[in-house]
Amino acid sequence: MGFRLGRSVAVVLAMASFASLASGPVRAESWDSIGRYASLIRRAGTETMVAKDCPPSLLGAFHSQRNALLLCSNNLENDPKQIWVVLAHESAHVMQHCHGGALLADHQVDQALEAIEARSRTTFQELRLYHQSQQREEIEARLVQGLPPQEVEALFRSFCADRLLRGSVPVPPGVSHEPPETP
Numbered sequence: 001m002g003f004r005l006g007r008s009v010a011v012v013l014a015m016a017s018f019a020s021l022a023s024g025p026v027r028a029e030s031w032d033s034i035g036r037y038a039s040l041i042r043r044a045g046t047e048t049m050v051a052k053d054c055p056p057s058l059l060g061a062f063h064s065q066r067n068a069l070l071l072c073s074n075n076l077e078n079d080p081k082q083i084w085v086v087l088a089h090e091s092a093h094v095m096q097h098c099h100g101g102a103l104l105a106d107h108q109v110d111q112a113l114e115a116i117e118a119r120s121r122t123t124f125q126e127l128r129l130y131h132q133s134q135q136r137e138e139i140e141a142r143l144v145q146g147l148p149p150q151e152v153e154a155l156f157r158s159f160c161a162d163r164l165l166r167g168s169v170p171v172p173p174g175v176s177h178e179p180p181e182t183p
């Protein structure tokens with residue numbers, strides 16, 4: 001990648017959720033989904049990063065060799081809806097990476113295309129910009145980016161289940177609750 005990878009998304013997300021305290025419950029909820037989902041992605045072993053110097057039209061990227069998801073803060077508005085869509089989109093590429101291939105069965109692709117076209121003509125037309133070898137991946141990512149956060153998270157938990165298990169830290173024995181002392 002031709003750009004420097006910036007500070008951890010966690011820092012930016014922490015500031016973002018702080019800023020959202022002033023702007024009502026809907027925004028707070030969206031920032032919350034972003035923060036929660038980003039930490040789930042990290043638990044599966046994928047780094048999440050923010051770059052401030054991406055090329056003009058790049059909003060985000062997933063780099064499979066580095067296993068790193070990138071958000072381009074210089075091209076993104078401070079708008080949780082937009083950031084969610086980009087995070088969800090790139091996370092679909094993480095799912096493809098976890099799963100080692102396509103997320104949809106062959107017979108589901110046409111249906112996915114119809115769903116994307118029904119939701120957004122622009123998003124549908126963007127697909128033509130991709131080389132055929134990338135189109136399947138991009139169709140899947142565009143389908144995922146339009147799903148509600150709980151569904152995206154559920155898909156991630158299922159496609160990246162092995163990595164989430166491997167990354168989990170067992171609770172050490174002996175730290176569980178002692179009975180309260182009687183006075």
Ligand SMILES: [Zn+2]
Pocket residue numbers: 089093137138141
């Ligand atoms: Zn993509």
